[in-house]
Amino acid sequence: MRANYLFTSESVSEGHPDKVSDQISDAIVDLFLSKDPEARIACETLTTTQLVVLAGEIRCKGIYENGEWAPGALEEIESTVRNTVREIGYEQEGFHWKTLRFENNLHGQSAHIAQGVDASGNKDEGAGDQGIMFGFACDETPDLMPATLYYSHKILERMAADRHSGAAPFLEPDAKSQVTLRFENGKPAACTAIVVSTQHAPGYDKGEKEAELKSYVKGVVADILPAALLSDATEYHINPTGSFEIGGPDGDAGLTGRKIIVDTYGGAAPHGGGAFSGKDPTKVDRSAAYITRYLAKNIVAAGLATRCTIQLAYAIGVSKPLSLYVDTHGTGSVGDDKIEEAIKGIEKLGGLTPRGIRTHLGLNKPIYRRTAAYGHFGRKAEGDFFPWEKTDLVDDLKAALA
Template sequence: MTRTSFIFTSESVSEGHPDKVADQISDAVVDLFLSKDPQARVACETLTTTNRVILAGEVRGLGMIDSEGNWAEGAQEEIQTVVRQAVKRIGYEQDGFHWQNLHFENHLHPQSAHIAQGVDASGNKDEGAGDQGIMFGYATDETPDYMPATLYYSHKILERMATDRHSGAAPFLEPDAKSQVTLQYENEVPVRAMALVVSTQHAVDYCLPWENTKADGTVESGGDAAKYKTLRDYVMGVFNDVLPAGFITDDTVIHVNPTGRFEIGGPDGDAGVTGRKIIVDTYGGASPHGGGAFSGKDPTKVDRSAAYITRYLAKNIVAAGLAKRCTIQLSYAIGVAEPLSIHVDLHGTGTVAEARIEAILADSAKLGFALTPRGIRTRLGLNKPIYQRSAAYGHFGRTPDDEGGFSWERLDLVDTLRGAI
């Protein structure tokens, strides 16, 4: 039996978190290749650490790689430029990680001919999935963006802090930060905040006084209680602005930088790698996850495109009033176009049977498109340089833009679904 009253938690990380720096760099590379060739193939992994960015993976694309598998003139310089610009946009100009001074290594290489043979369209064969795997999409009516409330507010807190940092309204903030929101649900509706956590990198001394005895016996100290109060009061203001009125009560447990000092952060404080924040990227733990990361992959990879189409389908199902919550699973085999399975779970909230919806999703004539890699990319317009913007603050629950970004958040399938039912 489904529980209707419970406590649930989700976390988010900022654009300056080392793993998110890596994600944004990887997607900047994807965007660069797609801007040159909409049919480009990219699988780009990024490692970030103290003043160092390293790329690895496989690529293919006109204007970047020639027919003999060699780099086009100026291509590697373009890659380095977009990498440095991605770091600059985030705001890293620190001694331990600086967009101008970081050491850059590019170990990308041409895509394996064996993979290309399996996934490219040829003759009567449609384009196949770029890999095997399972992908999940989810939607819930508990927030305006059809996202789990715990993750929705975790993202909003950090987005607000980043906006204030970039504008200068909160000059004591540095790029690296994490948030965490714990909510009480009653009758499956979030009603109050049980706990709120923010850990943010900060300017020198914006922490409580501290003292440390070094190995040689000397004592170093720092911190300023008044400056810490400025930081804490600011974060409390963000909490109050972001969460609904009445959610924060006298019983809400609040932690702001609970470890104390957080001056060294980002890739200088901890290494970052592409694809390590997949729960932050998706539904904050409220839905299953197939395990595949999104960033650094062109849209022929179903890890990315099928996860986007399942979100699109689930969101439109909920928006159509067919359920209050919806989870969809698709599965694929490498080189095979059609999905191997379609599973719908309405969590006991549906107005129609799950099997009825599954039948509609499997029928391209009723749905209006096929759930093949090509069908998904065509429906959502995914062969565009739209991915770097998705690599921080979640791939879902975002606003579709005029350039085609976040097309999987559109609600243009509602009438089709209602009509098919």
């Protein structure tokens, strides 16, 4: 790796149209898993001006069985969608939780997919699809995430909290951030540029009100980034296009799964290509991405490396992973091949099969709506939420490598 360079990551707020779609899709996942922990869901969401459309394949006791909707299920799905939009904060003429049009095009799961995934006889449950998944961790932040993405998320989280509390009433839900850091000897040394574009109330694009908005954003940045990274040389681009009153799905259509780099590592690590939101955890796009993050984070937390990338690969209908790859980028205290063997020998991981992953991390629960904004990784493990962020594998790894 180069020791000295500039690197940039971006984040988007919960009100960004693609993130609205992600949150709706994951709210549907949570609804189904709350009824049936073994539910199958692949829910895509389209959002645009005054319209939300669901499409995908499902199977769920208490909601959709044998090709029929359970009594009240359709109303519960629509209510879940509208409540999600309301909680984000959209009560605008072009996108309002109460008056938007809603279309539900969910239908039964393909029997051909089901027969490959479901366990039967001596056959273990197979992966819900083929694919490659990557996990990553590094020591740039306390949560072992790339610093550029970490700070990009935190800026927008603070702005959203201030919007919801009323501390910044001029903010509207849609926003984007971008942080550029200069790295020296591989470590963050200075912030060279900050970009924040935020939807705002009328009038906050000129005069004193514009100055108030820009001053507020700079104050948030100063609170979030370490003072040592900021200086008079830091460039700020706040609403660089000028006015940003029309936003969210009214300003740009949103789709589930279009912000996969925001969801993961901000471009600092590879991505297998599969999105997370809207999928139940039999889909290894989601569950295997979570276990690879869990493994990479525990490797760094154990002091075995300061930077770690892990890849897993699966075939649809096959339970065991096709490959496991560990790369500590030359920072490991032991060989990468030894770490691979140590992971394979830890029984509690269940051989990294789809069921083994779900069992170890407890993924068959309604825990996904909270993942759908501000990143799936680098979050605090609390109760059932974000279990892949726990560092409870450290002792096992150390013991296996002793």
